[in-house]
Amino acid sequence: MAKINFGGVIEEVVTRDEFSLEKARAVLKNEVVAVLGYGVQGPAQALNMRDNGINVVVGQKSGSTTYDKAVKDGWVPGKTLFSLEEAAERGSVIQYLVSDAGQMMTWPQIKPRLKKGDALYFSHGFGIVYSSQTGIVPPDYVDVILVAPKGSGTSVRANFLSGSGINASFAVHQDATGRATERTLALGIAVGAGYLFPTTFQHEVYSDLTGERGILMGALAGVMEAQYNELRKHGHSPSEAFNETVEELTQSLIRLVAQNGMDWMYANCSTTAQRGALDWRHEFRKAVEPVFEKLYRRVVAGEETRIVLAANSAPDYKQKLEVELREMRESEMWQTGAAVRSLRPENWNK
Amino acid sequence: MNSVQIIQSNAKPFITLNDVALRLHDKLLFEGLCWEMLDDQHWAVIGPNGSGKTTLMKALCGSVPVIKGKLVYHFSYDGQPQDQIAYVTFESQRMVLGDEAFYQARWNVGVNEGGLSVADYLSERGVKSINPYHVVESHSDQVFEARRREVIEQLEVGALLGRNVIQLSNGERRKVLIARAWLKSPKLLILDNPFTGLDERFRAKLDKNLENLMHGDMRVMIVGTNRDDIPSSITHVLCVEPKGVVAQGPRQVVLNEHTQYATPSAPRLASEGHRHENKDHSSQVLVHMEKVNVSYNGTKVLRQVSWTVRENEQWALLGPNGAGKTTLLSLILADNPQAYANDITLFGRRRGSGESIWEIKQNIGWVAPELHLYYPRGATCLDVICSGWFDSVGLYRHCTSDQREAVLLWMQRLGLAKCADTVFAQVSEGEQRLALIARALVKGPALLVLDEPCQGLDTDNRERVLQAIERVGQRPNTSMIYVTHRADELPHGITHMLRLNEGQVVNQAPIGN
Numbered sequence: 059m060a061k062i063n064f065g066g067v068i069e070e071v072v073t074r075d076e077f078s079l080e081k082a083r084a085v086l087k088n089e090v091v092a093v094l095g096y097g098v099q100g101p102a103q104a105l106n107m108r109d110n111g112i113n114v115v116v117g118q119k120s121g122s123t124t125y126d127k128a129v130k131d132g133w134v135p136g137k138t139l140f141s142l143e144e145a146a147e148r149g150s151v152i153q154y155l156v157s158d159a160g161q162m163m164t165w166p167q168i169k170p171r172l173k174k175g176d177a178l179y180f181s182h183g184f185g186i187v188y189s190s191q192t193g194i195v196p197p198d199y200v201d202v203i204l205v206a207p208k209g210s211g212t213s214v215r216a217n218f219l220s221g222s223g224i225n226a227s228f229a230v231h232q233d234a235t236g237r238a239t240e241r242t243l244a245l246g247i248a249v250g251a252g253y254l255f256p257t258t259f260q261h262e263v264y265s266d267l268t269g270e271r272g273i274l275m276g277a278l279a280g281v282m283e284a285q286y287n288e289l290r291k292h293g294h295s296p297s298e299a300f301n302e303t304v305e306e307l308t309q310s311l312i313r314l315v316a317q318n319g320m321d322w323m324y325a326n327c328s329t330t331a332q333r334g335a336l337d338w339r340h341e342f343r344k345a346v347e348p349v350f351e352k353l354y355r356r357v358v359a360g361e362e363t364r365i366v367l368a369a370n371s372a373p374d375y376k377q378k379l380e381v382e383l384r385e386m387r388e389s390e391m392w393q394t395g396a397a398v399r400s401l402r403p404e405n406w407n408k
Numbered sequence: 409m410n411s412v413q414i415i416q417s418n419a420k421p422f423i424t425l426n427d428v429a430l431r432l433h434d435k436l437l438f439e440g441l442c443w444e445m446l447d448d449q450h451w452a453v454i455g456p457n458g459s460g461k462t463t464l465m466k467a468l469c470g471s472v473p474v475i476k477g478k479l480v481y482h483f484s485y486d487g488q489p490q491d492q493i494a495y496v497t498f499e500s501q502r503m504v505l506g507d508e509a510f511y512q513a514r515w516n517v518g519v520n521e522g523g524l525s526v527a528d529y530l531s532e533r534g535v536k537s538i539n540p541y542h543v544v545e546s547h548s549d550q551v552f553e554a555r556r557r558e559v560i561e562q563l564e565v566g567a568l569l570g571r572n573v574i575q576l577s578n579g580e581r582r583k584v585l586i587a588r589a590w591l592k593s594p595k596l597l598i599l600d601n602p603f604t605g606l607d608e609r610f611r612a613k614l615d616k617n618l619e620n621l622m623h624g625d626m627r628v629m630i631v632g633t634n635r636d637d638i639p640s641s642i643t644h645v646l647c648v649e650p651k652g653v654v655a656q657g658p659r660q661v662v663l664n665e666h667t668q669y670a671t672p673s674a675p676r677l678a679s680e681g682h683r684h685e686n687k688d689h690s691s692q693v694l695v696h697m698e699k700v701n702v703s704y705n706g707t708k709v710l711r712q713v714s715w716t717v718r719e720n721e722q723w724a725l726l727g728p729n730g731a732g733k734t735t736l737l738s739l740i741l742a743d744n745p746q747a748y749a750n751d752i753t754l755f756g757r758r759r760g761s762g763e764s765i766w767e768i769k770q771n772i773g774w775v776a777p778e779l780h781l782y783y784p785r786g787a788t789c790l791d792v793i794c795s796g797w798f799d800s801v802g803l804y805r806h807c808t809s810d811q812r813e814a815v816l817l818w819m820q821r822l823g824l825a826k827c828a829d830t831v832f833a834q835v836s837e838g839e840q841r842l843a844l845i846a847r848a849l850v851k852g853p854a855l856l857v858l859d860e861p862c863q864g865l866d867t868d869n870r871e872r873v874l875q876a877i878e879r880v881g882q883r884p885n886t887s888m889i890y891v892t893h894r895a896d897e898l899p900h901g902i903t904h905m906l907r908l909n910e911g912q913v914v915n916q917a918p919i920g921n
Contacts, residue, residue, distance in 0.1 A: 079764070101518025105745055111764035130517040130704060132745035138760075215519045216510040219743075221800020 072254040074223075077243050079110060085244035086112050092149025093117065094142050094168070095156035096128045098211035099181050103153065105131060106218045106250040114138070117145025146171040151245065153179045159370045161185040162192045169197070175234070177201040177241050182266065183259035186231055188363040202232035203242040205249060206262055214250055223252030231259045267357045272350060279386075286391050296394040305398050419446035421482045422627060423468065423596070428477035432463050433834065436475065438652055445644075447483070450622045452630045452638045452659070455648030456866040457838025461631050462497065464648065465598055469495050483595050494589035497600035497631075498837055498864060501581055501781050504529070504573050511782040511801070514575050515744040517704075526576070526584055527569040530556060535591045556591060562617050563587045564610070567730075575704065578777040578860070579605045579729030579893075586614075590621070597621070600631040602639075604863045605777065607728040607893045615639050633838070633866035692719045694771075694855055694887055695740055698751040702735055702744070702911075709735045711911045717855070722881055722888040722901050724919075727908035733891050734776070736908065737857055740889070742768040755854070769799035773848035776859035780844055785833035789824055789843045790815065792832055796847035811850075818846040821876055823869075837864050845873055849880055856880065856888040862897045874899045 059070035093104040094117040108114045116133045117140050118125050125139075133139035146152050146168050154161055154168070162185070172178060178200050180186065185194040186202065196202050207214045207226040217224040228246050230238045246254045270276070282303050289299035314323050324332055356362050369375050386392060422445045429439040437460045445451060455461050466472040467479065470490035481489035504524075513520060528534045532552050560566050563583050568576060576584065582605050589597055602618070603611045615637075622628050622641040630639060638645070638659070645662040647655040655662045695717040702710040710732045717723060727733050738744035739752055742765035750759070755771050757763045773796065783792065784802045791803040793815045798805055807815065819825045822842045827835050832843070845861050858877065862870045874897070881888050881901045892898060907915040 079766075083764070096518060098519070101516070105516065105518065108745075108748065108760075109742070109765040111762045111767075113762065127518045129749075130746070132748040132750075134749045138748070212519045215516060216513075219510055219512050220802055221795070221798055222802065222804045 070256060072228075072243055072246075072256075074247065074252070077247055077254075079247055082244040082247040083111055085240055086151075086248060089113065089150045089241075090115060090148055091151040091153060091245070091248075092145040093153045093155060094145060094164075095154070095160065096124045097155065097157065099207070099214070100153075100155040100211075101127065101131060102211035102214035102218075103155065103181070103207075103249040104133075105215060107245075107248045109218070110248050110250075112248050115140060115145050115148055117142040117149075143167050143171060149176070151177045151179055151241070153181075153245075154185070155181055158182070158184045158192075158366070161194060162367070165192070165194050172197055172200050174199040177203055177235075177238065177245075179242075179245060180204045180259075181206050183229070183231075183263040184363070186259050187263045188360050191360060191363055191367055196232065198232070199234050200232070201230070201234050201238035201241060202259075203238055203245070204229040204231065204257075204259055204262060205242060205246040205251065205254075206257075206266075207249065207251060217252070218250030223250050225253045225255065226251035227255045227257040227262055229257045229259050229262060264354070264357050267362055268350075268354055271353055271357070271362065277346065277349075283391065290390075296390055297398055300391065300394045300398050304395060309402070419448040421445070421480075422447040422449070423482065424478075424480045425474075426478045426480070428467075428479055429475045430460075430463055430467050431473055431475045432460075437463055439476070441477075441653055443646065443653070443656060445627075447627065449644050450628050450630075450642050451644045451646055452632065452642045453646045453648060454632050454638070456633060456650075457864070457869055458836040459648045459650050461648050462600070462837070465495055465497075465600070465629075465631060468596075468598070469493050485595075492595040493598065494592045494594035494596070495598040495600070496585050496589045496602070498604075498777075498780070500585050501578075504581065504585070505781065509574065509782065511778045512738075512743045515738055515746070520572075520574070523572050523574055525569065526565065526571055526573060529573055529584060530560065530565070530569070530588055530591060532556075535588055552591075555593075559587050559590050562613075563590075564613070571705070577730055577734050579607065579610075582606065583610075583729070590626075594626065596627045596629060598629040598631065601633070601864060602630065603637055605729075605860060605893070610729060611637070611893075633864070692756075693717070693753070694719060694755055696753040697739065700739065700750045700752065702732075702739070702746050702750070709911050713908075713911070713913055715906060715913070715916070717887055717889065719854070719885050719887055720903075722899075722903045723890065724898055724902045724905045725889055725891045725908070726893075726905060727914075731908040732911040733908055734778070734859065737776075737859060737889065737891070740855075741772060741774055741857060766799065770851070771854045772799075772857055773851055773853040773855070774857045774859070775841075775844045775848040775861050776857075777863055778859075780841060783832060783840075783844065785831070787832050788829050789827040789832060789835060789839070790819070790829060792843045793818060793824075793846045793850055796850040814850050814852075815846070818850055822846050822872060838866060838869055841865060842869060842873065845876075849876065852880070852883070852886075854885060854887060856886065856890075858888065859891045860893070861890075862892070862894075870897070 059076060060073050061068050062071050089112075091107055091112055091114045093100050093114060096104070096116055096118040100116070104114050104116055115138050116128050118128050119142060120135075128139050129135065140148065142156075142164055150173075152168070152172065156164060165185075178196050180202075181204065183204055185192045186196075189195050205226050205228050207224050209217070209224045214224050226246055226249075228242050230242055233239070235241075243254060286299045286303045289302065290296065311323065314326075324335060327335070372378075424445070425441055425443040428441050430437045453461050453464065463472055467474055470488065483489070483492065485492050524534070532549060560569070563586060565580070565583050565587050568580055568584065573581065573584070586599065586602065589599075602614060606614060618628055618639045619641040630642060632638070642659055644657060645655070645659050646653060647662060647666055655666050693716055695715065697713060697715045700710055700713045701708065713736065715736075725733050725736070735744070739747045739750070740754065742754070748760040752759045754768050779801070782801065787795070787802060794807045794811070795801065795803045797807055797811045816825075819828060822845065824839065824842055824846065827839055827843070832840060835843070841861070841864055848856060848858065856877070861877070862873060865873060877888070878899045878901050880886060881899060890899065890902065902919055904918050905915065906913060
């Protein structure tokens with residue numbers, strides 16, 4: 059493992075120098091990897107592994123458009139494409155890549171097909187960490203492992219095919235065979251990872267759920283709405299409010315942060331902005347700290363999971379969901395956003 | 409007296425450039441250029457690769473600044489004058505591709521996420537703007553619908569309407585782009601190398617279409633290198649070289665005085681060249697396909713195709729646009745997952761028997777218009793060629809010093825040494841193509857797959873490339889598959905020919921027998 063200094067904390071990272079594709083193929087030489095679910099991660103990981111020379115079969119319920127996609131991608135019914143149950147039986151590594159809800163539903167059929175020495179593989183720790191709610195408790199004679207690529211299925215596939223790779227985290231929840239770590243790393247390399255960062259199932263899930271409710275989606279939308287509303291309250295036009303809240307961030311500032319870090323941006327802006335940002339940064343952090351504390355607590359306690367599972371199983375959930383999504387889509391703020399986007403220089407004269 | 413016709417006309421100026429200079433990055437181009445286009449003239453702008461033709465066109469379109477002098481548009485317009493100008497070039501195809509696109513996306517159904525269909529692209533709204541966030545006023549309009557039907561028929565894109573734009577072949581996409589530009593009803597339609605990548609039959613059709621257009625209200629401008637066919641109805645020619653404009657005027661006058669632009673090259677007849685006598689059927693089989701079938705969305709793209717390529721064989725792969733040539737090659741290049749559902753053996757290993765695509769690609773050097781479209785624009789030309797050692801799109805590893813030496817050698821041979829550290833986006837289209845060809849050749853692979861490599865190259869560069877390809881082809885144990893629509897682009901040394909039509913092999917034979 060390579061040791062990398064992250065802000066004074068040394069973390070170990072696995073790179074292709076330590077674990078090459080050749081080594082991965084050797085480790086997986088006698089394995090049959092069954093990819094259950096041909097949704098988004100499923101295709102990307104299955105196609106990448108097959109292109110790396112790994113013995114892969116796909117499990118997908120027949121008669122759906124997803125099944126047709128698998129056929130179009132060269133998976134042959136009866137040879138490399140099966141039902142979920144049969145694929146699980148044939149596999150020595152079972153990649154459980156159906157959705158979180160799908161995992162709950164199909165687990166009763168999959169569990170009995172896990173054999174001694176198999177590896178049960180996840181790309182998201184949800185099902186295992188919240189097993190009291192999902193019912194997913196693997197038998198003690200299988201390895202339970204995780205490789206979570208940091209990107210969409212399309213990015214995983216595109217990065218692999220370009221000759222690079224996407225970064226991923228990995229974890230071992232249960233090591234029944236004594237070889238779980240080796241198998242996990244081999245699979246990580248085989249699905250096209252670049253760097254592999256060690257984690258635990260708990261950490262992967264808790265950080266993931268916190269992130270999407272926090273900064274990545276929930277907090278960001280909330281904070282944007284708050285500022286937009288305040289500006290509008292005081293008579294600023296929709297376009298002006300949107301520009302100062304979203305457009306300049308996405309089109310200009312966040313790219314500088316992506317390239318150089320927030321600290322660089324602070325050091326390279328006007329003194330007016332700089333002084334203000336340095337002061338208000340603390341004010342905003344203090345205001346939201348309690349909210350993040352509450353969020354994380356609820357994630358760990360399984361409250362957030364309970365809400366998600368209840369929502370997904372409610373019969374009229376789709377309709378209710380559409381109401382919420384429509385409210386956002388038709389809000390003045392996001393309608394303004396669409397109009398502002400059309401005025402971007404690259405969208406003139408298309 | 410010379411035989412220059414004096415044309416009586418009441419033609420008014422259409423666009424004039426008066427003593428202009430254009431800025432491209434840190435250079436000034438075309439200093440002092442004076443050029444007047446009258447409204448009854450159709451111009452061809454011709455010149456070698458890297459002479460600034462694209463920059464000049466972009467200036468007409470308003471995306472390159474005119475630093476000195478004046479560029480005047482003498483026609484009426486709402487909004488911007490440039491809204492009345494449509495410019496179709498090879499690069500235009502990149503606009504159609506999504507952000508996360510990779511060249512193999514066409515073959516990877518499972519990770520494809522929607523996208524525009526050709527019908528959307530050619531709808532009234534689509535013609536105005538394909539930006540989904542652009543609030544565009546559009547309404548169903550009988551006049552537009554009638555024109556749309558006509559254009560679709562003339563350009564033969566009716567069969568493509570239901571397809572996703574990503575799934576089109578190179579030639580099909582070119583046709584769709586011309587159709588869209590035509591539907592914008594611009595006052596000036598600028599087409600860069602319009603005949604490139606199109607089959608012979610369609611080239612003739614397009615020539616006729618352009619002739620009809622030129623007799624109507626639209627002005628047509630053709631941009632090309634010195635060897636491209638200039639459509640018959642072009643009236644005037646502007647000759648461009650790196651040092652600036654060297655000639656302008658009525659077509660016959662200019663072409664008579666500057667014969668290097670006027671003479672299309674003689675066809676390179678395969679039978680004239682060196683031929684490897686390959687009667688030895690025990691020579692190693694590199695590619696074997698047995699009754700291969702590939703279909704997408706219910707359309708059979710390849711039907712029962714059987715093909716064997718052996719060591720030291722050089723194949724010409726021929727067929728009209730949409731015949732399935734690129735799909736056939738994708739199976740050899742290990743880019744198409746449907747290979748696993750067929751009986752295909754590459755370099756001695758049956759596909760799906762535990763080989764990796766990287767092992768296969770190590771034996772192959774490849775160049776194609778798709779690679780050109782999708783290659784990251786931020787890479788330097790040196791990086792582009794180095795990536796040939798790793799079969800990667802973009803460079804993610806370091807070359808050894810031996811590998812680097814081979815890269816530099818190829819840069820010299822193809823005249824690219826000066827571009828080594830220049831970013832791909834900033835060299836001309838022809839120079840980009842040369843870099844990609846060097847990338848294909850750098851490994852000295854057992855199999856060269858060259859899919860229309862000379863697209864966009866001027867005569868000198870084309871000669872250079874064909875000679876390099878011929879030299880490489882003569883090396884022992886080197887095989888080649890070469891795709892072109894032009895007889896004058898085949899390298900000497902071709903030994904076999906495979907002709908495809910509508911997904912089927914219609915002819916397969918050694919040359920000269």
